[in-house]
Amino acid sequence: MSIKALILLDDASNGRLYLQAAQHLGLHPITLASDKAQCDMLAGEGMEAIRIDTDNLDGLIRECSRLSTTFDIVGITSALESVYAxxxxLCRHFDLPGPNPESIERCCDKFVQRQLLAKAGVPIPAYRLAVNAAEVQSAAAEIGLPVVLKPAVGSGSSGVRLCRDVVELAEHTTYLLGGKHIWRSSPRMLVEEFAQGPYYSIDIMGDEFMEIASGEFGPPPHFIFHGTTYPAQLTSDECKRIADISLSCLRALDLEWGPKNIEFRWTNLGPIVVEVNPRLSGSPDPQLVKAAYGVDLITEHIKLVIGEEWDLRRKRSYVAAARKLVADCDGILDWIDGEASAAAVPGVAEVKLYVEPKAPIVRKGDYRDCIGHVIAASPSRATTEAVLKRAVDLIDWSITPFPSGDDAIAEFACAGLLG
Known part of the structure; x- marks a missing residue:
C-alpha cells in the first residue's frame, strides 16, 4: 500500500504546525520550497523537502507527478498567501479538494478585492490605486491625510505604513519605489483612508465561523501586532454585524472553500473591512484558537484538504491571549532568556522564541520585527491577562546596536523592553 503524502508548498508561515499536524494524522508531509535554506533545515530534521521553483506551475506538476509514482498524494496545501493560488x-490538475485559484488571485490583489467588495456594498475605507509618486500624492489629497500606503499585493504588513503628513507620504513612496521593497509583480500601490478604531478579526472555515478576536498594534506608523485575544469583548449584536458583513465578503469574493480570516476596524460608522485573507491567519492565531477552544484549525484544514470530515465544535470556552515580543532596536542579539521561567508559569500555553543569540536584528516595520511570543489561557479574562503579564515580564534580552557610520560597535547595549 502506498504511503499517503501531503504536499506543502513553500510553507514557512505555519509550516511547523502543518508538518506536526500531518504526521499526527498519519500522513507523510513533503515540502516543496524555493528556499534552499528552508529545505536544508527540514532535511536536517529528518523531514522530506524538495527544492523547486514554486513560481513554475509546470515544474510543480511534473514534480508532483513524479512523487505520485511513490506516494499516494492525498492533498496539496499551504498557509502562504503568495502561493495559495x-x-x-495544482489541486484542480490532480483532482484534489482545494481553493478556487481565480478567487484566490482576485482576493490577493487588494485593489481588485476592494473593487469587488465595494460593488457588493461592503463597508470599506476609501481607496485609490497608484503606480507612481504623482498618483500617490493626488490620491492622498483626494482622500485626505492620514492615509495608509501599501503594496497592492503582499502580506504580513510588509511595506504597509500609516502616512500622517506629506513628509511621511513622500518618504514611504520613495521607499516603495526606490528599490528597497521587494515586489512580486509590477509596482502598484493602494492609498487608503485610515479606518480608525478598535481592531477585530474573524476566523472562518467554509461558511462556518470560529470566533472573533481583538488585536493591538504597536506605535505608528507601522502595523505590528503586539497582542491578540480570543474572544473579543463584543455584544451579541456587534458580533452579528461582523458576521453578516463577513458573509457578504465571502459572496462578493467567491470564497466558499477552505479557511479565511477577515480583518475589521470598528469606526464611528461601525465595522469597516480592512482586509480579507483567503487563508488561515499566521502564528500565533491557530495556537490561540486551540488554547481557547480546543480546536486545532490546522488539523481541521488538513482534513478538509484530504477530503475527510472536519469539525470546529468547541471543547471548551477559555480566554486566550498572546503577546508578541518585538525588537526595539537594530543590532546583534547578545542574549535572550527567561523562556523556561515564562513557560513554567501556570496558565501559560506556549512560549516561542524566533531568534537565537548572536543573530542580527534588522527591523522592517512588519511581522519580521517580532522575535517571539507568549500565549496564556484560562477560564477568566482577568486571570489570563495577569498570567500573560507575569510570563512576559520574565523574558528579557539585550541587543548591541550596529555601528553608526565608521564608528566602532557601541559599547552599550539596548535592553529589550516589552512596554
Whole structure:
C-alpha cells in the first residue's frame, strides 16, 4: 500500500504546525520550497523537502507527478498567501479538494478585492490605486491625510505604513519605489483612508465561523501586532454585524472553500473591512484558537484538504491571549532568556522564541520585527491577562546596536523592553 503524502508548498508561515499536524494524522508531509535554506533545515530534521521553483506551475506538476509514482498524494496545501493560488491550480490538475485559484488571485490583489467588495456594498475605507509618486500624492489629497500606503499585493504588513503628513507620504513612496521593497509583480500601490478604531478579526472555515478576536498594534506608523485575544469583548449584536458583513465578503469574493480570516476596524460608522485573507491567519492565531477552544484549525484544514470530515465544535470556552515580543532596536542579539521561567508559569500555553543569540536584528516595520511570543489561557479574562503579564515580564534580552557610520560597535547595549 502506498504511503499517503501531503504536499506543502513553500510553507514557512505555519509550516511547523502543518508538518506536526500531518504526521499526527498519519500522513507523510513533503515540502516543496524555493528556499534552499528552508529545505536544508527540514532535511536536517529528518523531514522530506524538495527544492523547486514554486513560481513554475509546470515544474510543480511534473514534480508532483513524479512523487505520485511513490506516494499516494492525498492533498496539496499551504498557509502562504503568495502561493495559495498555485495550490488551487495544482489541486484542480490532480483532482484534489482545494481553493478556487481565480478567487484566490482576485482576493490577493487588494485593489481588485476592494473593487469587488465595494460593488457588493461592503463597508470599506476609501481607496485609490497608484503606480507612481504623482498618483500617490493626488490620491492622498483626494482622500485626505492620514492615509495608509501599501503594496497592492503582499502580506504580513510588509511595506504597509500609516502616512500622517506629506513628509511621511513622500518618504514611504520613495521607499516603495526606490528599490528597497521587494515586489512580486509590477509596482502598484493602494492609498487608503485610515479606518480608525478598535481592531477585530474573524476566523472562518467554509461558511462556518470560529470566533472573533481583538488585536493591538504597536506605535505608528507601522502595523505590528503586539497582542491578540480570543474572544473579543463584543455584544451579541456587534458580533452579528461582523458576521453578516463577513458573509457578504465571502459572496462578493467567491470564497466558499477552505479557511479565511477577515480583518475589521470598528469606526464611528461601525465595522469597516480592512482586509480579507483567503487563508488561515499566521502564528500565533491557530495556537490561540486551540488554547481557547480546543480546536486545532490546522488539523481541521488538513482534513478538509484530504477530503475527510472536519469539525470546529468547541471543547471548551477559555480566554486566550498572546503577546508578541518585538525588537526595539537594530543590532546583534547578545542574549535572550527567561523562556523556561515564562513557560513554567501556570496558565501559560506556549512560549516561542524566533531568534537565537548572536543573530542580527534588522527591523522592517512588519511581522519580521517580532522575535517571539507568549500565549496564556484560562477560564477568566482577568486571570489570563495577569498570567500573560507575569510570563512576559520574565523574558528579557539585550541587543548591541550596529555601528553608526565608521564608528566602532557601541559599547552599550539596548535592553529589550516589552512596554
Amino acid at each position: 498555485t495550490v488551487g491550480k
